[in-house]
Amino acid sequence: MGRIVHITRRERFSAAHKLWRNDWSDDQNFDTFGKCANPNWHGHNYELFVTVKGPVNPETGFVADLKEIGDLLKSKVISKLDHKNVNLDVPFMAGKLTSTENIALAIWDEIVSDMNGLGCTLHCIKIVETENNYIEYYGD
Numbered sequence: 001m002g003r004i005v006h007i008t009r010r011e012r013f014s015a016a017h018k019l020w021r022n023d024w025s026d027d028q029n030f031d032t033f034g035k036c037a038n039p040n041w042h043g044h045n046y047e048l049f050v051t052v053k054g055p056v057n058p059e060t061g062f063v064a065d066l067k068e069i070g071d072l073l074k075s076k077v078i079s080k081l082d083h084k085n086v087n088l089d090v091p092f093m094a095g096k097l098t099s100t101e102n103i104a105l106a107i108w109d110e111i112v113s114d115m116n117g118l119g120c121t122l123h124c125i126k127i128v129e130t131e132n133n134y135i136e137y138y139g140d
């Protein structure tokens, strides 16, 4: 087994959302979700970091082509999220609470099987929601 290197592609998207459960009272929603429950939506400038891992291909010196990973992310993820309403517009978030955690899980599911074709394995989905908050999912 050779050595394994991790590489990361960053993409960005801006989107609106609201954290809200229809099966809860208004008070319960505002108590739990605070400003994120604002009825008329709010937005974030999200940063998405997708980390993949694999051995270094001796011919190219790459683990995988980061441009190809970027193209995949643009077509399968960013084009569906950028300048959209995550609650209303995004097929892979339909019926889900639009927390950053759930967005990360959904992105993982959207792309995990594509990475083998690019010669690598998905390692981490990281989403930076604000300067102070980010979440990571490692597939567990």
Ligand code: NI
Binding pocket: 017, 036, 042, 043, 044
């Ligand atoms: Ni928010």
